Amino acid sequence: xxxxxxxxxxxxxxxxxxxxxxxxxxxxxxxxxxxxxxxxxxxxxxxxxxxxxxxxxxxxxxxxxxxxxxxxxxxxxxxxxxxxxxxxxxxxxxxxxxxxxxxxxxxxxxxxxxxxxxxxxxxxxxxxxxxxxxxxxxxxxxxxxxxxxxxxxxxxxxxxxxxxxxxxxxxxxxxxxxxxxxxxxxxxxxxxxxxxxxxxxxxxxxxxxxxxxxxxxxxxxxxxxxxxxxxxxxxxxxxxxxxxxxxxxxxxxxxxxxxxxxxxxxxxxxxxxxxxxxxxxxxxxxxxxxxxxxxxxxxxxxxxxxxxxxxxxxxxxxxxxxxxxxxxxxxxxxxxxxxxxxxxxxxxxxxxxxxxxxxxxxxxxxxxxxxxxxxxxxxxxxxxxxxxxxxxxxxxxxxxxxxxxxxxxxxxxxxxxxxxxxxxxxxxxxxxxxxxxxxxxxxxxxxxxxxxxxxxxxxxxxxxxxxxxxxxxxxxxxxxxxxxxxxxxxxxxxxxxxxxxxxxxxxxxxxxxxxxxxxxxxxxxxxxxxxxxxxxxxxxxxxxxxxxxxxxxxxxxxxxxxxxxxxxxxxxxxxxxxxxxxxxxxxxxxxxxxxxxxxxxxxxxxxxxxxxxxxxxx
Ligand code: FUL
Numbered sequence: 319x320x321x322x323x324x325x326x327x328x329x330x331x332x333x334x335x336x337x338x339x340x341x342x343x344x345x346x347x348x349x350x351x352x353x354x355x356x357x358x359x360x361x362x363x364x365x366x367x368x369x370x371x372x373x374x375x376x377x378x379x380x381x382x383x384x385x386x387x388x389x390x391x392x393x394x395x396x397x398x399x400x401x402x403x404x405x406x407x408x409x410x411x412x413x414x415x416x417x418x419x420x421x422x423x424x425x426x427x428x429x430x431x432x433x434x435x436x437x438x439x440x441x442x443x444x445x446x447x448x449x450x451x452x453x454x455x456x457x458x459x460x461x462x463x464x465x466x467x468x469x470x471x472x473x474x475x476x477x478x479x480x481x482x483x484x485x486x487x488x489x490x491x492x493x494x495x496x497x498x499x500x501x502x503x504x505x506x507x508x509x510x511x512x513x514x515x516x517x518x519x520x521x522x523x524x525x526x527x528x529x530x531x532x533x534x535x536x537x538x539x540x541x542x543x544x545x546x547x548x549x550x551x552x553x554x555x556x557x558x559x560x561x562x563x564x565x566x567x568x569x570x571x572x573x574x575x576x577x578x579x580x581x582x583x584x585x586x587x588x589x590x591x592x593x594x595x596x597x598x599x600x601x602x603x604x605x606x607x608x609x610x611x612x613x614x615x616x617x618x619x620x621x622x623x624x625x626x627x628x629x630x631x632x633x634x635x636x637x638x639x640x641x642x643x644x645x646x647x648x649x650x651x652x653x654x655x656x657x658x659x660x661x662x663x664x665x666x667x668x669x670x671x672x673x674x675x676x677x678x679x680x681x682x683x684x685x686x687x688x689x690x691x692x693x694x695x696x697x698x699x700x701x702x703x704x705x706x707x708x709x710x711x712x713x714x715x716x717x718x719x720x721x722x723x724x725x726x727x728x729x730x731x732x733x734x735x736x737x738x739x740x741x742x743x744x745x746x747x748x749x750x751x752x753x754x755x756x757x758x759x760x761x762x763x764x765x766x767x768x769x770x771x772x773x774x775x776x777x778x779x780x781x782x783x784x785x786x787x788x789x790x791x792x793x794x795x796x797x798x799x800x801x802x803x804x805x806x807x808x809x810x811x812x813x814x815x816x817x818x819x820x821x822x823x824x825x826x827x828x829x830x831x832x833x834x835x836x837x838x839x840x841x842x843x844x845x846x847x848x849x850x851x852x853x854x855x856x857x858x859x860x861x862x863x864x865x866x867x868x869x870x871x872x873x874x875x876x877x878x879x880x881x882x883x884x885x886x887x888x889x890x891x892x893x894x895x896x897x898x899x900x901x902x903x904x905x906x907x908x909x910x911x912x913x914x915x916x917x918x919x920x921x922x923x924x925x926x927x928x929x930x931x932x933x934x935x936x
Pocket of ligand 1: 392393518519520621628892895
């Protein structure tokens, strides 16, 4: 029985006790509430039925597929010829089979990305598969995939980009909202059950672009009416973006957060007053509760691509993330109280590429092998207790272990704030790990050891804790493989940023960077004139990312005086959220000695410039 029903029953019987009251999804603290009262209420904030079912899926696959697959881009501009969309062997069953075998429980397809190109024959626009050559315009990718998911017993979700660079009515707010609701209605009525609707928050229109005010309430109502079992993600209030596209969750991850979901009108002002954004490190500590007036059950979803980009690029065939990297991602997402949303982009044939299939298989085998044997003898039971309580886990004789799994009963809320793990080796106790939040699932990694027992102490909790399960495993240590890039990069002989030399931009080291105030031109000297196939701008990925270039012009010259444009008002798509090296192909460029990269817009609109690395592809 679902817990809120219990609360309701007690309420109806007129014997309401504060200790049995649960708050589904949202709670408001009474005025003047003390921190103790707030902590107690926070411990009884619980997920909705949909959120709980969503969390239990653990692994969801993302499929970025669309016109970008055929234009080799990450963000399309909406001006693409729909005829370019022409997968030669599209096989949605191959996608579903591969993903099912890899252990995924749900699949989310980019039904429409920012370019506005629809993968189903929508009535709202001609920018869709209906205008493509694929199946002579009679195909429907959404339908084919949904049928394949049904066949392989996978749940299905849709990504529908609110930002639309093709729709003529984008920016005419009421008109575009109607257009968008019509698209949503088509997706949510024609294809059977849909379990997640993903609205990303991107909008790269820039300061002078079209301003669209979205009617989130109407979008939400549409979803609730047509697909009451679906969760609304990212620009929604059911599922929260973890805050990066690297596959990295927070070690301290509260599902009960003070962050107001972006779809609420008050979100900007409240979050600003609390100093919060989706990238904040702390979203739910006591210190934050003390300042907050309301809390949301708003669990984290970690989205990351198996390759550097979200869409398929042949040049990235050798850059599929290593098994070691993917395993770390698994531990730092599923193991950090999040759902992992792993992107596997189908290629231009319309198939999941062999390299990705192979890696997914390795990942599945690794996870299965690791969690097949629980070496704890008495962990698979409900364990309850109060702050300071310890409990012991007996271990099979003589087996090495290095992974502890803890699972809180989140149907009653997320409560544990800190715990320690001790091991008894030959009768002597030693602390082997310490942790903070647990939530739906916490995987704790420690150095392999053979112990008689483990002792877990819940040192801080918001209310009496309740664990559904404790498990002990052995995860084979992996060594990071080398990800080779296929492109040969040539470093320029010198780089100037404004009037300063910037050797750090061309030292072949992505962890050093050059910075300048203002939007400042970068001039690169290749030493001699060379014919160029492309260039690569690498932004700062960690630490001070101020100055990352979003929009730019590129010029060439052979005397450093007379400059000829090569690319004008061009963007490094999605560089803010996914700060990977930006490979840009150049066509028909005469032999060139000097390149000038002129920043037009920084990722946050600041007057700064930075660069970690620059190279050309000869
Ligand atoms: C972002 C988009 O801009 C990227 O292209 C990608 O779709 C990612 C998952 O979401 O907002």
